[in-house]
Amino acid sequence: MKREGRSLVWLCTTISVLLFAEGIWRLADPGVGVDNVASSSFQGANFILFCVFGLCCLYWPEKPAPSASKDEEPAAGEKGVVGLDVETPAANGEGAERCKEEDAPGAKPPKRQITYLTNLKTFLTFIxxxxxxxxxxxxxxxxxxxxxxxxxxxPDLQPKSSFLTGGSWFQSVDQAYFMATFFFISAYFCPRSLDRKGFKKFVIDKIVRLGGPFVLYSAFLGPLLFLMCQAYAGQPLSYSYNTGPTWFILWLLNFSIAYAVIAQFAPTLKLGMPHPFVLLAIGAALCGVFYGMTVALGGSAYAPTAWNYFGSMVFWAYGLAMYIPFFAAGVLAGRNDWLKGVEEMQTWVAWTLRVVCVGFWTLVFLMTAEYAIPIPSIEAKQWELVMNLIPPVYAVAMTLAIMQLFHQYFNAQSSLMRWAGPTAYIVYAIHxxxxxxxxxxxxxxxxxxxxxxxxxxxxxxxxxxxxxxxxxxxxxxxxxxxxxxxxxxxxxxxxxxxxxxxxxxxxxx
Known part of the structure:
Protein backbone atom coordinates (compact mmCIF):
# COMPACT_ATOMS: atom_id res chain seq x y z
CA MET A 1 0.00 0.00 0.00
CA LYS A 2 2.85 2.38 0.81
CA ARG A 3 4.33 1.74 -2.64
CA GLU A 4 0.96 2.54 -4.24
CA GLY A 5 0.77 5.72 -2.17
CA ARG A 6 4.21 6.83 -3.33
CA SER A 7 3.25 6.01 -6.94
CA LEU A 8 0.12 8.14 -6.67
CA VAL A 9 2.05 11.07 -5.21
CA TRP A 10 4.66 10.77 -7.96
CA LEU A 11 2.01 10.54 -10.68
CA CYS A 12 -0.08 13.45 -9.40
CA THR A 13 3.07 15.57 -9.03
CA THR A 14 4.17 14.75 -12.57
CA ILE A 15 0.73 15.50 -14.04
CA SER A 16 0.53 18.79 -12.11
CA VAL A 17 3.95 19.87 -13.40
CA LEU A 18 2.99 18.87 -16.95
CA LEU A 19 -0.21 20.90 -16.64
CA PHE A 20 1.93 23.88 -15.58
CA ALA A 21 4.21 23.34 -18.59
CA GLU A 22 1.22 23.08 -20.91
CA GLY A 23 -0.14 26.31 -19.43
CA ILE A 24 3.12 28.09 -20.23
CA TRP A 25 2.99 26.60 -23.73
CA ARG A 26 -0.51 28.00 -24.27
CA LEU A 27 0.58 31.45 -23.09
CA ALA A 28 3.69 31.44 -25.27
CA ASP A 29 2.07 29.95 -28.40
CA PRO A 30 -1.54 31.18 -28.68
CA GLY A 31 -2.16 29.66 -32.10
CA VAL A 32 -4.40 30.98 -34.87
CA GLY A 33 -8.02 30.90 -36.00
CA VAL A 34 -10.48 29.72 -33.36
CA ASP A 35 -7.53 29.19 -31.04
CA ASN A 36 -7.14 32.93 -30.41
CA VAL A 37 -4.99 34.84 -27.93
CA ALA A 38 -7.80 35.31 -25.41
CA SER A 39 -8.68 31.61 -25.49
CA SER A 40 -5.06 30.54 -25.17
CA SER A 41 -4.46 32.96 -22.31
CA PHE A 42 -7.51 31.65 -20.49
CA GLN A 43 -6.29 28.09 -20.95
CA GLY A 44 -2.79 28.97 -19.81
CA ALA A 45 -4.17 30.36 -16.56
CA ASN A 46 -6.59 27.41 -16.30
CA PHE A 47 -3.82 24.81 -16.53
CA ILE A 48 -1.54 26.65 -14.11
CA LEU A 49 -4.43 26.77 -11.64
CA PHE A 50 -4.86 23.00 -12.00
CA CYS A 51 -1.18 22.63 -11.15
CA VAL A 52 -1.56 24.78 -8.04
CA PHE A 53 -4.59 22.78 -6.87
CA GLY A 54 -2.84 19.47 -7.47
CA LEU A 55 0.42 20.37 -5.71
CA CYS A 56 -1.30 22.11 -2.80
CA CYS A 57 -3.57 19.14 -2.18
CA LEU A 58 -0.57 16.81 -2.27
CA TYR A 59 1.91 18.75 -0.17
CA TRP A 60 -0.02 21.25 1.95
CA PRO A 61 0.59 20.17 5.55
CA GLU A 62 -2.41 19.17 7.56
CA LYS A 63 -2.89 18.36 11.22
CA PRO A 64 -3.05 14.64 11.95
CA ALA A 65 -6.41 13.33 13.04
CA PRO A 66 -6.66 12.97 16.84
CA SER A 67 -7.50 9.32 16.56
CA ALA A 68 -7.88 6.74 13.83
CA SER A 69 -10.72 4.32 13.52
CA LYS A 70 -11.45 1.37 11.35
CA ASP A 71 -14.01 3.40 9.44
CA GLU A 72 -11.53 6.14 8.56
CA GLU A 73 -10.76 6.94 4.94
CA PRO A 74 -7.84 5.01 3.39
CA ALA A 75 -4.55 6.83 3.02
CA ALA A 76 -3.39 8.24 -0.31
CA GLY A 77 -2.70 5.43 -2.72
CA GLU A 78 -4.99 2.93 -1.07
CA LYS A 79 -8.10 1.63 -2.70
CA GLY A 80 -10.73 4.32 -2.86
CA VAL A 81 -8.46 7.34 -3.33
CA VAL A 82 -8.40 7.30 -7.10
CA GLY A 83 -12.00 6.28 -7.66
CA LEU A 84 -11.61 2.53 -8.07
CA ASP A 85 -14.21 1.45 -5.60
CA VAL A 86 -17.80 2.62 -5.98
CA GLU A 87 -18.09 5.31 -8.60
CA THR A 88 -19.76 3.99 -11.70
CA PRO A 89 -17.68 4.92 -14.76
CA ALA A 90 -19.04 7.61 -17.02
CA ALA A 91 -17.46 8.22 -20.41
CA ASN A 92 -15.57 11.01 -18.79
CA GLY A 93 -12.95 8.87 -17.40
CA GLU A 94 -13.75 7.70 -13.94
CA GLY A 95 -12.22 4.24 -14.45
CA ALA A 96 -13.84 0.89 -13.76
CA GLU A 97 -15.65 0.54 -10.53
CA ARG A 98 -18.32 -1.58 -8.91
CA CYS A 99 -21.79 -1.28 -10.33
CA LYS A 100 -23.63 -1.09 -7.01
CA GLU A 101 -24.36 1.98 -4.97
CA GLU A 102 -22.62 2.24 -1.64
CA ASP A 103 -24.84 2.40 1.38
CA ALA A 104 -25.26 5.82 2.92
CA PRO A 105 -23.40 6.31 6.22
CA GLY A 106 -25.47 5.24 9.16
CA ALA A 107 -28.04 3.41 7.09
CA LYS A 108 -28.11 0.00 5.48
CA PRO A 109 -30.82 -0.13 2.85
CA PRO A 110 -30.60 -2.93 0.31
CA LYS A 111 -28.04 -2.23 -2.33
CA ARG A 112 -29.64 -1.63 -5.69
CA GLN A 113 -28.12 -2.39 -9.02
CA ILE A 114 -27.05 0.59 -11.12
CA THR A 115 -25.26 -1.53 -13.68
CA TYR A 116 -27.40 0.18 -16.28
CA LEU A 117 -25.32 3.36 -15.88
CA THR A 118 -22.16 1.45 -16.75
CA ASN A 119 -23.91 -0.09 -19.75
CA LEU A 120 -25.28 3.31 -20.78
CA LYS A 121 -21.83 4.88 -20.54
CA THR A 122 -20.38 2.08 -22.69
CA PHE A 123 -23.15 2.42 -25.27
CA LEU A 124 -22.71 6.20 -25.47
CA THR A 125 -18.95 5.76 -25.97
CA PHE A 126 -19.73 3.41 -28.87
CA ILE A 127 -22.02 6.10 -30.28
CA PRO A 155 -23.65 27.32 -53.40
CA ASP A 156 -25.71 26.96 -56.57
CA LEU A 157 -25.40 23.17 -56.59
CA GLN A 158 -27.82 21.29 -54.36
CA PRO A 159 -26.22 17.98 -53.38
CA LYS A 160 -28.29 14.83 -53.72
CA SER A 161 -26.48 12.55 -51.31
CA SER A 162 -28.16 9.78 -49.36
CA PHE A 163 -25.12 9.51 -47.10
CA LEU A 164 -25.26 13.20 -46.28
CA THR A 165 -28.95 12.86 -45.40
CA GLY A 166 -28.45 9.90 -43.09
CA GLY A 167 -25.15 11.12 -41.71
CA SER A 168 -26.36 14.65 -40.97
CA TRP A 169 -29.47 13.29 -39.28
CA PHE A 170 -27.46 10.87 -37.14
CA GLN A 171 -24.94 13.50 -36.09
CA SER A 172 -27.63 16.07 -35.35
CA VAL A 173 -29.68 13.83 -33.06
CA ASP A 174 -26.48 12.68 -31.31
CA GLN A 175 -24.87 16.07 -30.86
CA ALA A 176 -28.00 17.49 -29.31
CA TYR A 177 -27.94 15.17 -26.28
CA PHE A 178 -25.06 12.75 -25.73
CA MET A 179 -22.40 15.04 -24.25
CA ALA A 180 -25.01 16.58 -21.95
CA THR A 181 -25.89 13.06 -20.79
CA PHE A 182 -22.21 12.36 -20.13
CA PHE A 183 -21.93 15.48 -17.98
CA PHE A 184 -25.04 14.49 -16.01
CA ILE A 185 -23.85 10.93 -15.30
CA SER A 186 -20.37 12.14 -14.40
CA ALA A 187 -21.70 14.74 -11.97
CA TYR A 188 -24.05 12.25 -10.32
CA PHE A 189 -21.16 10.59 -8.47
CA CYS A 190 -19.35 13.77 -7.44
CA PRO A 191 -21.21 14.43 -4.15
CA ARG A 192 -20.66 10.93 -2.83
CA SER A 193 -17.05 10.91 -3.96
CA LEU A 194 -16.37 14.26 -2.29
CA ASP A 195 -18.06 13.17 0.93
CA ARG A 196 -16.09 9.96 1.08
CA LYS A 197 -12.67 11.26 0.10
CA GLY A 198 -12.66 14.81 1.33
CA PHE A 199 -11.55 17.85 -0.66
CA LYS A 200 -7.85 17.02 -0.97
CA LYS A 201 -8.23 13.40 -2.05
CA PHE A 202 -11.08 14.33 -4.37
CA VAL A 203 -8.92 16.90 -6.19
CA ILE A 204 -5.96 14.51 -6.36
CA ASP A 205 -8.25 11.87 -7.85
CA LYS A 206 -9.51 14.29 -10.50
CA ILE A 207 -6.03 15.53 -11.39
CA VAL A 208 -4.90 11.94 -11.95
CA ARG A 209 -8.05 10.54 -13.56
CA LEU A 210 -8.97 13.54 -15.68
CA GLY A 211 -5.90 15.77 -15.86
CA GLY A 212 -3.59 12.88 -16.74
CA PRO A 213 -5.52 11.66 -19.81
CA PHE A 214 -6.07 15.26 -20.91
CA VAL A 215 -2.36 16.09 -20.83
CA LEU A 216 -1.49 12.78 -22.49
CA TYR A 217 -3.73 13.56 -25.45
CA SER A 218 -3.57 17.36 -25.79
CA ALA A 219 0.22 17.63 -25.45
CA PHE A 220 1.35 14.36 -27.01
CA LEU A 221 -1.12 12.04 -28.76
CA GLY A 222 -3.18 14.82 -30.39
CA PRO A 223 -0.27 16.85 -31.78
CA LEU A 224 1.49 13.68 -32.97
CA LEU A 225 -1.68 12.48 -34.70
CA PHE A 226 -2.07 15.71 -36.65
CA LEU A 227 1.64 15.74 -37.43
CA MET A 228 1.22 12.29 -38.99
CA CYS A 229 -1.87 13.39 -40.94
CA GLN A 230 -0.11 16.54 -42.19
CA ALA A 231 2.87 14.51 -43.34
CA TYR A 232 0.63 12.03 -45.15
CA ALA A 233 -1.39 14.78 -46.83
CA GLY A 234 1.75 16.67 -47.87
CA GLN A 235 0.84 19.71 -45.79
CA PRO A 236 3.16 21.98 -43.78
CA LEU A 237 4.16 20.30 -40.55
CA SER A 238 3.45 21.83 -37.15
CA TYR A 239 3.43 20.40 -33.65
CA SER A 240 0.49 22.19 -32.12
CA TYR A 241 -1.79 21.85 -29.12
CA ASN A 242 -4.81 19.69 -29.90
CA THR A 243 -7.50 18.54 -27.48
CA GLY A 244 -9.42 16.25 -29.81
CA PRO A 245 -12.17 14.44 -27.87
CA THR A 246 -10.52 15.30 -24.54
CA TRP A 247 -12.08 18.78 -24.56
CA PHE A 248 -14.85 17.05 -22.60
CA ILE A 249 -12.38 15.70 -20.03
CA LEU A 250 -10.90 19.19 -19.63
CA TRP A 251 -14.26 20.78 -18.89
CA LEU A 252 -15.32 17.92 -16.67
CA LEU A 253 -12.17 18.60 -14.64
CA ASN A 254 -13.10 22.30 -14.48
CA PHE A 255 -16.65 21.58 -13.38
CA SER A 256 -15.60 18.94 -10.84
CA ILE A 257 -13.03 21.13 -9.10
CA ALA A 258 -15.40 24.12 -9.19
CA TYR A 259 -18.05 21.95 -7.51
CA ALA A 260 -15.58 20.78 -4.85
CA VAL A 261 -14.66 24.40 -4.04
CA ILE A 262 -18.27 25.61 -3.94
CA ALA A 263 -19.30 22.66 -1.77
CA GLN A 264 -16.92 23.80 0.97
CA PHE A 265 -19.08 26.79 1.84
CA ALA A 266 -22.41 26.41 0.04
CA PRO A 267 -25.28 24.81 1.93
CA THR A 268 -26.43 21.38 0.84
CA LEU A 269 -29.57 21.71 -1.26
CA LYS A 270 -32.19 19.07 -0.57
CA LEU A 271 -34.47 18.76 -3.57
CA GLY A 272 -36.43 15.75 -4.71
CA MET A 273 -36.47 14.92 -8.37
CA PRO A 274 -38.97 17.16 -10.18
CA HIS A 275 -41.55 15.45 -12.35
CA PRO A 276 -40.10 14.66 -15.81
CA PHE A 277 -42.56 17.09 -17.39
CA VAL A 278 -41.30 19.86 -15.09
CA LEU A 279 -37.76 19.02 -16.23
CA LEU A 280 -38.98 19.26 -19.83
CA ALA A 281 -40.36 22.73 -19.06
CA ILE A 282 -36.96 23.74 -17.67
CA GLY A 283 -35.37 22.38 -20.84
CA ALA A 284 -37.79 24.48 -22.89
CA ALA A 285 -36.71 27.57 -20.93
CA LEU A 286 -33.07 26.75 -21.66
CA CYS A 287 -33.95 26.75 -25.36
CA GLY A 288 -34.10 30.55 -25.10
CA VAL A 289 -30.59 30.63 -23.64
CA PHE A 290 -29.38 28.30 -26.37
CA TYR A 291 -30.91 30.43 -29.11
CA GLY A 292 -29.54 33.66 -27.64
CA MET A 293 -26.02 32.22 -27.39
CA THR A 294 -26.27 30.84 -30.91
CA VAL A 295 -27.19 34.25 -32.35
CA ALA A 296 -24.49 35.98 -30.31
CA LEU A 297 -21.80 33.53 -31.44
CA GLY A 298 -22.39 33.64 -35.17
CA GLY A 299 -25.94 32.60 -36.02
CA SER A 300 -25.32 28.84 -35.77
CA ALA A 301 -24.65 26.56 -32.83
CA TYR A 302 -21.78 25.13 -34.87
CA ALA A 303 -20.38 28.44 -36.11
CA PRO A 304 -16.56 28.16 -36.43
CA THR A 305 -15.98 31.43 -34.59
CA ALA A 306 -13.29 32.07 -32.00
CA TRP A 307 -15.70 32.56 -29.10
CA ASN A 308 -17.67 29.39 -29.86
CA TYR A 309 -14.54 27.36 -29.05
CA PHE A 310 -13.19 29.60 -26.29
CA GLY A 311 -11.12 27.60 -23.82
CA SER A 312 -11.50 24.45 -25.96
CA MET A 313 -15.23 24.24 -25.24
CA VAL A 314 -16.89 22.70 -28.28
CA PHE A 315 -19.76 25.13 -28.89
CA TRP A 316 -20.51 27.53 -26.04
CA ALA A 317 -24.21 27.56 -26.88
CA TYR A 318 -24.18 23.95 -25.70
CA GLY A 319 -21.82 24.79 -22.84
CA LEU A 320 -24.00 27.46 -21.21
CA ALA A 321 -27.44 26.14 -22.08
CA MET A 322 -26.80 22.42 -21.62
CA TYR A 323 -23.47 21.22 -20.23
CA ILE A 324 -23.33 23.47 -17.16
CA PRO A 325 -27.03 22.96 -16.30
CA PHE A 326 -26.76 19.20 -16.83
CA PHE A 327 -23.68 18.98 -14.62
CA ALA A 328 -25.46 20.98 -11.91
CA ALA A 329 -28.51 18.73 -12.27
CA GLY A 330 -26.25 15.69 -11.95
CA VAL A 331 -24.86 17.01 -8.66
CA LEU A 332 -28.39 17.60 -7.35
CA ALA A 333 -29.39 14.14 -8.55
CA GLY A 334 -26.45 12.54 -6.77
CA ARG A 335 -27.08 14.43 -3.55
CA ASN A 336 -30.80 13.66 -3.54
CA ASP A 337 -30.93 10.24 -5.23
CA TRP A 338 -32.83 11.21 -8.35
CA LEU A 339 -32.04 7.85 -9.90
CA LYS A 340 -34.80 6.37 -7.80
CA GLY A 341 -37.25 8.65 -9.58
CA VAL A 342 -35.97 7.48 -12.96
CA GLU A 343 -36.12 3.82 -11.92
CA GLU A 344 -39.68 4.14 -10.60
CA MET A 345 -40.95 6.22 -13.51
CA GLN A 346 -44.51 5.44 -14.50
CA THR A 347 -44.92 3.55 -17.75
CA TRP A 348 -47.05 6.22 -19.40
CA VAL A 349 -44.48 8.89 -18.55
CA ALA A 350 -41.65 6.78 -19.98
CA TRP A 351 -43.57 6.20 -23.20
CA THR A 352 -44.43 9.89 -23.46
CA LEU A 353 -40.72 10.74 -23.27
CA ARG A 354 -39.95 8.14 -25.93
CA VAL A 355 -42.61 9.58 -28.22
CA VAL A 356 -41.19 13.07 -27.69
CA CYS A 357 -37.73 11.82 -28.68
CA VAL A 358 -39.04 10.08 -31.81
CA GLY A 359 -40.90 13.27 -32.68
CA PHE A 360 -37.64 15.22 -32.55
CA TRP A 361 -35.90 12.57 -34.64
CA THR A 362 -38.64 12.89 -37.26
CA LEU A 363 -38.43 16.68 -37.26
CA VAL A 364 -34.66 16.61 -37.70
CA PHE A 365 -35.01 14.09 -40.53
CA LEU A 366 -37.42 16.37 -42.36
CA MET A 367 -34.93 19.18 -41.98
CA THR A 368 -32.04 17.11 -43.34
CA ALA A 369 -33.91 15.19 -46.01
CA GLU A 370 -33.79 18.21 -48.32
CA TYR A 371 -30.27 17.10 -49.24
CA ALA A 372 -31.59 14.05 -51.08
CA ILE A 373 -35.40 14.20 -51.12
CA PRO A 374 -37.15 17.26 -52.56
CA ILE A 375 -39.60 18.41 -49.88
CA PRO A 376 -41.55 21.58 -50.65
CA SER A 377 -41.52 24.41 -48.10
CA ILE A 378 -38.42 23.14 -46.28
CA GLU A 379 -35.76 25.82 -46.43
CA ALA A 380 -32.31 26.18 -44.96
CA LYS A 381 -33.41 29.04 -42.69
CA GLN A 382 -36.16 26.88 -41.20
CA TRP A 383 -33.65 24.10 -40.58
CA GLU A 384 -31.29 26.47 -38.80
CA LEU A 385 -34.10 27.90 -36.68
CA VAL A 386 -35.16 24.45 -35.49
CA MET A 387 -31.64 23.33 -34.66
CA ASN A 388 -30.99 26.62 -32.90
CA LEU A 389 -33.95 26.06 -30.59
CA ILE A 390 -34.65 22.42 -29.75
CA PRO A 391 -31.42 20.87 -28.34
CA PRO A 392 -31.94 21.62 -24.59
CA VAL A 393 -35.49 20.30 -24.33
CA TYR A 394 -34.63 17.35 -26.55
CA ALA A 395 -31.57 16.57 -24.41
CA VAL A 396 -33.72 16.49 -21.27
CA ALA A 397 -36.23 14.13 -22.88
CA MET A 398 -33.53 11.91 -24.37
CA THR A 399 -31.47 11.68 -21.18
CA LEU A 400 -34.48 10.72 -19.06
CA ALA A 401 -35.79 8.30 -21.69
CA ILE A 402 -32.51 6.52 -22.32
CA MET A 403 -31.68 6.19 -18.60
CA GLN A 404 -35.12 4.71 -17.91
CA LEU A 405 -34.81 2.43 -20.93
CA PHE A 406 -31.42 1.10 -19.82
CA HIS A 407 -32.69 0.57 -16.27
CA GLN A 408 -35.66 -1.37 -17.56
CA TYR A 409 -33.89 -3.56 -20.12
CA PHE A 410 -30.11 -3.38 -19.57
CA ASN A 411 -29.55 -3.51 -15.82
CA ALA A 412 -27.52 -6.73 -15.99
CA GLN A 413 -23.94 -7.07 -17.10
CA SER A 414 -23.10 -9.60 -19.78
CA SER A 415 -19.57 -10.89 -20.24
CA LEU A 416 -19.14 -8.52 -23.18
CA MET A 417 -20.24 -5.47 -21.21
CA ARG A 418 -18.14 -6.55 -18.23
CA TRP A 419 -15.14 -6.42 -20.58
CA ALA A 420 -16.16 -3.25 -22.42
CA GLY A 421 -17.30 -1.15 -19.44
CA PRO A 422 -13.87 -0.51 -17.88
CA THR A 423 -12.43 0.06 -21.37
CA ALA A 424 -14.87 2.76 -22.47
CA TYR A 425 -12.97 5.71 -20.99
CA ILE A 426 -9.67 5.01 -22.72
CA VAL A 427 -11.55 4.19 -25.94
CA TYR A 428 -13.11 7.64 -25.78
CA ALA A 429 -9.70 9.25 -25.31
CA ILE A 430 -7.72 7.44 -28.05
CA HIS A 431 -10.16 6.54 -30.82
Missing part, protein backbone atom coordinates in the same frame (compact mmCIF):
# COMPACT_ATOMS: atom_id res chain seq x y z
CA UNK A 128 -19.32 8.78 -29.89
CA UNK A 129 -16.87 6.70 -31.94
CA UNK A 130 -19.57 6.07 -34.55
CA UNK A 131 -20.44 9.78 -34.57
CA UNK A 132 -16.86 10.68 -35.47
CA UNK A 133 -16.60 8.05 -38.20
CA UNK A 134 -19.72 9.51 -39.81
CA UNK A 135 -18.25 13.01 -39.48
CA UNK A 136 -15.23 11.99 -41.55
CA UNK A 137 -17.53 11.68 -44.57
CA UNK A 138 -20.04 14.48 -44.03
CA UNK A 139 -18.07 17.65 -43.36
CA UNK A 140 -14.53 18.88 -42.75
CA UNK A 141 -13.98 18.28 -39.05
CA UNK A 142 -11.18 18.57 -36.53
CA UNK A 143 -10.71 14.82 -36.23
CA UNK A 144 -7.91 14.43 -38.77
CA UNK A 145 -8.26 13.27 -42.36
CA UNK A 146 -11.77 13.64 -43.79
CA UNK A 147 -13.75 14.04 -46.98
CA UNK A 148 -17.21 15.51 -47.51
CA UNK A 149 -20.45 14.06 -48.84
CA UNK A 150 -21.92 17.51 -49.59
CA UNK A 151 -21.04 19.63 -52.58
CA UNK A 152 -20.19 22.82 -50.72
CA UNK A 153 -17.87 23.89 -53.55
CA UNK A 154 -20.64 25.85 -55.22
CA UNK A 432 -8.96 9.28 -33.20
CA UNK A 433 -5.70 7.36 -33.73
CA UNK A 434 -7.12 4.07 -35.10
CA UNK A 435 -9.81 6.03 -36.96
CA UNK A 436 -7.23 8.03 -38.89
CA UNK A 437 -5.03 5.02 -39.57
CA UNK A 438 -8.04 3.28 -41.11
CA UNK A 439 -8.80 6.45 -43.07
CA UNK A 440 -5.27 6.40 -44.53
CA UNK A 441 -5.80 2.76 -45.49
CA UNK A 442 -9.06 3.67 -47.25
CA UNK A 443 -7.37 6.49 -49.18
CA UNK A 444 -4.61 4.13 -50.29
CA UNK A 445 -7.22 1.60 -51.47
CA UNK A 446 -9.11 4.09 -53.63
CA UNK A 447 -5.85 5.47 -55.01
CA UNK A 448 -4.81 1.93 -55.97
CA UNK A 449 -8.21 1.55 -57.66
CA UNK A 450 -7.40 4.56 -59.88
CA UNK A 451 -9.29 7.30 -58.05
CA UNK A 452 -7.16 10.46 -58.10
CA UNK A 453 -7.00 12.11 -54.66
CA UNK A 454 -6.02 15.66 -53.82
CA UNK A 455 -5.81 17.35 -50.43
CA UNK A 456 -6.84 20.76 -49.24
CA UNK A 457 -5.49 20.88 -45.74
CA UNK A 458 -6.54 17.55 -44.27
CA UNK A 459 -9.70 17.31 -46.40
CA UNK A 460 -9.38 15.08 -49.47
CA UNK A 461 -11.28 15.06 -52.77
CA UNK A 462 -11.24 13.14 -55.99
CA UNK A 463 -10.62 15.09 -59.20
CA UNK A 464 -12.38 15.35 -62.55
CA UNK A 465 -10.74 14.66 -65.90
CA UNK A 466 -9.69 18.32 -66.16
CA UNK A 467 -8.16 18.30 -62.68
CA UNK A 468 -10.98 20.09 -60.82
CA UNK A 469 -11.95 19.00 -57.32
CA UNK A 470 -14.97 16.71 -57.11
CA UNK A 471 -16.70 14.57 -54.55
CA UNK A 472 -16.13 10.86 -54.19
CA UNK A 473 -18.85 8.71 -55.80
CA UNK A 474 -21.77 7.92 -53.52
CA UNK A 475 -20.98 4.19 -53.43
CA UNK A 476 -17.40 5.00 -52.54
CA UNK A 477 -18.51 7.20 -49.64
CA UNK A 478 -20.84 4.53 -48.25
CA UNK A 479 -18.23 1.81 -48.66
CA UNK A 480 -15.56 3.97 -47.07
CA UNK A 481 -17.71 4.75 -44.07
CA UNK A 482 -18.64 1.09 -43.51
CA UNK A 483 -14.94 0.20 -43.62
CA UNK A 484 -14.03 3.05 -41.27
CA UNK A 485 -16.81 2.25 -38.79
CA UNK A 486 -16.20 -1.51 -38.62
CA UNK A 487 -12.40 -1.45 -38.46
CA UNK A 488 -12.22 1.46 -36.03
CA UNK A 489 -14.59 -0.26 -33.59
CA UNK A 490 -12.84 -3.62 -34.00
CA UNK A 491 -9.42 -2.10 -33.33
CA UNK A 492 -10.02 0.56 -30.67
CA UNK A 493 -11.82 -1.57 -28.06
CA UNK A 494 -9.21 -4.37 -27.81
CA UNK A 495 -6.47 -1.72 -28.05
CA UNK A 496 -8.02 0.21 -25.17
CA UNK A 497 -8.50 -2.95 -23.10
CA UNK A 498 -4.82 -3.86 -23.21
CA UNK A 499 -3.47 -0.28 -23.17
CA UNK A 500 -5.15 0.51 -19.85
CA UNK A 501 -3.23 -2.38 -18.26
CA UNK A 502 0.09 -0.66 -18.97
CA UNK A 503 1.99 0.91 -16.06
CA UNK A 504 0.88 4.50 -15.32
CA UNK A 505 -2.09 4.16 -17.67
CA UNK A 506 -3.64 1.70 -15.24
CA UNK A 507 -3.70 4.48 -12.62
CA UNK A 508 -5.24 7.06 -14.97
CA UNK A 509 -7.79 4.88 -16.73
Missing amino acids: VVTHHTVGQFTRPVGAGLSTVAANFLS FWPMNLVMITFIEIIKAAGVPVVFEGLVFFSTTADGERSLLPEACIWGGWVMLFVLTQLVVWPLGFYARKAPVLDMMF
